[in-house]
Amino acid sequence: MELFFDCIPCMLKQALEAARKTTSDVEIHDKVVCETINLMTNYKKYRNSPDLAREIHRIVKEQTGIKDPYSKIKEKDLEAAKMVYPYLKDFIQSKENSLYWALKIAATGNNIDAAVYSDIDVKKCIEKELEKEFSICDIDIMEKKLQTASNILIIGDNTGETIFDKVMIESFPNIHITYGVRSEPIINDVTEKDAVASGLDQVSKIVSTGCSAPGAILEDCSKEFIDIYNKSDIIISKGQGNYEALSEEKGNMFFLLKAKCPMISRKLNVNLNEYIFKYGGAKQS
Numbered sequence: 001m002e003l004f005f006d007c008i009p010c011m012l013k014q015a016l017e018a019a020r021k022t023t024s025d026v027e028i029h030d031k032v033v034c035e036t037i038n039l040m041t042n043y044k045k046y047r048n049s050p051d052l053a054r055e056i057h058r059i060v061k062e063q064t065g066i067k068d069p070y071s072k073i074k075e076k077d078l079e080a081a082k083m084v085y086p087y088l089k090d091f092i093q094s095k096e097n098s099l100y101w102a103l104k105i106a107a108t109g110n111n112i113d114a115a116v117y118s119d120i121d122v123k124k125c126i127e128k129e130l131e132k133e134f135s136i137c138d139i140d141i142m143e144k145k146l147q148t149a150s151n152i153l154i155i156g157d158n159t160g161e162t163i164f165d166k167v168m169i170e171s172f173p174n175i176h177i178t179y180g181v182r183s184e185p186i187i188n189d190v191t192e193k194d195a196v197a198s199g200l201d202q203v204s205k206i207v208s209t210g211c212s213a214p215g216a217i218l219e220d221c222s223k224e225f226i227d228i229y230n231k232s233d234i235i236i237s238k239g240q241g242n243y244e245a246l247s248e249e250k251g252n253m254f255f256l257l258k259a260k261c262p263m264i265s266r267k268l269n270v271n272l273n274e275y276i277f278k279y280g281g282a283k284q285s
Contacts, residue, residue, distance in 0.1 A: 001244040004263045007049045012036055015056045018187070021073065022064040035059045049244045050215030057186055057214075068185035073113070074194055077160030080122050081112050081198075087123060088167045091130070099146075100139055102171035103256060104130060107275050109164025110157065110239060110258045113188060135259075135274035142234070142254060142279070149233035151176040155209065155216050155246070156190040157239025157257075162198035165238070169203045177204035178228055184212045189241070215245030237280075240264050246280075253280035 012033070019032040036056050046052040061067055068074075088105055095101040108129045112122070152172065156162060156179055169177050179200050182189045190198075195206045210222025216237070218226065229235065235253045237246050243255050243264065255278045259265040265272045 001048055001247045001267065003043065003046055003049050003052060006263050007052070008040055008043060010261075011049075011053060011056055012040070014053070014187075015060060018057060018060045018069050019064060022060070022066050022069040028063050031063050032060055035063070047217065047219075048215070050213040050241050051217060051245075053215075053241075054186060054213040070185065070188045074159040074188050077113050077158070077188065078163065078194070078198060081109065081160045081163035084123050084126055085163050085167070087126075088164065089170075092167060092171055098171050099143065100137075102168040103139065103142075103277050104134065104275070106161070106164050106168040106236075106238065107134075107256050107258055107277065109161030110260070112160035112164070113158060132275060134277050135270045136268065136276045136278045138254065138277055138279040142277075145234050145252065146173065146175075149175060151178065151232055152234045152236065153178045153180060153228060153232035154204070154236045155180040155238060155242050156182075156195065157242060158188050159190045159194040159198070160188070161238070162190050162195055162200055166198060166200055166203055169200075178232070179204040179206050180209045180216060180225060180228075181206060182212060182214070183208045183210050183222075186212055186214045189214050213241075213245065215241035215243075217245045218249055249280075251280070254278065255280055 015032055015036040019029045036059055039055055043052060060069060092098055092101050108126060111125060111129050152175055179195060181192050181195050185191055192206055192208060200206060207225060207228060209216045209225045211217050211220040235251050237243060237253055237255050239257050240261055243257055255276060257276050259268055259270050259274050259276060262272060268276055
């Protein structure tokens with residue numbers, strides 16, 4: 001997916017927020033902002049938003065000297081998500097269409113970071129979001145593919161929502177699951193360390209994409225991951241970053257996300273903050 005003009009001010013704000021989360025040193029904030037602005041003068045050379053975001057957060061890491069600026073935030077998100085895990089298990093067991101609700105739970109998990117850092121009850125927030133239906137839902141295609149699939153690749157997004165992904169995985173039939181994670185810390189996205197902390201290693205095989213961007217850019221992924229990608233019967237791409245990186249790629253890809261960005265919602269032709277489970281199709285090269 002192309003890089004929009006509207007992404008530029010959003011990413012500048014994100015760079016400053018990341019610097020402020022790491023240090024109170026105003027001089028460092030200034031250096032981060034100045035370097036980010038300078039970087040953005042050549043924004044056209046970046047393939048998509050995750051590609052540019054990776055370079056911006058590299059600046060934050062270099063200027064602050066912190067390799068994982070969001071580590072404490074991820075820990076807090078994961079702790080909050082674990083608290084609602086029993087509720088999520090009870091919730092899905094009470095539903096008839098377990099596949100639909102497994103997907104909806106996984107999509108709803110994208111709210112965990114916003115819920116934790118707002119003055120609201122996390123469980124009540126999740127309950128409210130679960131009431132909202134998918135705006136686009138290609139579950140009929142998913143059901144058909146599950147009849148013959150022997151494996152699923154899930155490409156993870158944020159750390160906090162991995163607990164919600166675990167509920168989804170536990171609801172799938174007896175099928176091999178591989179869970180793709182970022183190769184190194186980037187924003188609040190899931191790494192192998194985070195995935196293990198959430199217990200995903202108990203229900204799936206965790207692999208690094210080999211890509212450090214906040215979206216799995218296939219050109220930058222490892223050979224090991226590409227081999228898994230190409231052999232996967234079903235691929236579930238989670239979140240906006242992965243959608244931006246993968247929406248033009250081929251593969252039996254389903255995009256599972258909440259359209260929290262105006263550019264994403266416009267691209268998908270849905271309203272802001274609506275939920276999506278969309279089959280991207282087995283695109284031909």
